[in-house]
Amino acid sequence: MTLSPTMEPTEPTTTVRCPTCRLTQERSDTCRRCKSDLRLLNEAAESARRTRRRCLKALRAGHRREALRLAGHYHWLHPTADSRRLMALTALLSGDWANALALAHDLPELD
Numbered sequence: 001m002t003l004s005p006t007m008e009p010t011e012p013t014t015t016v017r018c019p020t021c022r023l024t025q026e027r028s029d030t031c032r033r034c035k036s037d038l039r040l041l042n043e044a045a046e047s048a049r050r051t052r053r054r055c056l057k058a059l060r061a062g063h064r065r066e067a068l069r070l071a072g073h074y075h076w077l078h079p080t081a082d083s084r085r086l087m088a089l090t091a092l093l094s095g096d097w098a099n100a101l102a103l104a105h106d107l108p109e110l111d
């Protein structure tokens with residue numbers, strides 16, 4: 001298990017999967033197959049990235065309670081192994097050992 005989030009998300013952020021037809025494609029405002037409007041999806045992804053960055057900055061500044069709140073919001077916006085890892089890290093640094101251990105359990109290894 002590794003708890004080392006970086007400033008860059010571990011998942012590619014240049015692609016998006018259309019919720020209507022499931023086509024994975026380069027990020028754009030409209031699905032190239034079914035023409036669904038993807039702007040809200042793109043805005044949610046950008047909001048998740050901004051929230052993650054704010055969480056890491058809060059951690060570096062020693063604002064652990066704010067970092068914990070932001071990690072939870074990031075997980076709500078973008079529930080992935082990366083968001084669980086960040087929640088586990090903020091819980092660990094906040095002294096919440098039980099939640100840190102529960103969140104870190106079964107996390108996939110980083111490359």
Ligand SMILES: [Zn+2]
Binds near residue numbers: 018021023033035036
């Ligand atoms: Zn589509």
